[in-house]
Amino acid sequence: METTKRSLTKAVIWNVIGLISMGIVGFLATGSVMLGGATALINTCVGFCCYIVYERIWSRILWGLK
Numbered sequence: 001m002e003t004t005k006r007s008l009t010k011a012v013i014w015n016v017i018g019l020i021s022m023g024i025v026g027f028l029a030t031g032s033v034m035l036g037g038a039t040a041l042i043n044t045c046v047g048f049c050c051y052i053v054y055e056r057i058w059s060r061i062l063w064g065l066k
Contacts, residue, residue, distance in 0.1 A: 002055070002059040004056070007052060007055040007056060007059065008052065010055065011048055011051045011052050011055065012048075014051065015044050015047060015048045015051070018043070018044055018047055019040050019041065019044040022039065022040035022043050022044065023036055023037055023040040024036075025040075026038075026039040026040045
């Protein structure tokens, strides 16, 4: 079973990657650093919460583990 600390660390790293990529996409789509950055930040916060819940649920499912 995966620890909460490991799940949280994975989520933070993944979301930093997502924040950077969404910031670039947001800027390219809008031409605005502020609007692109705000969109990326909101997306990252929502994605972070969903990812934590998703990982914690899957850490309790034994299907497919050896």
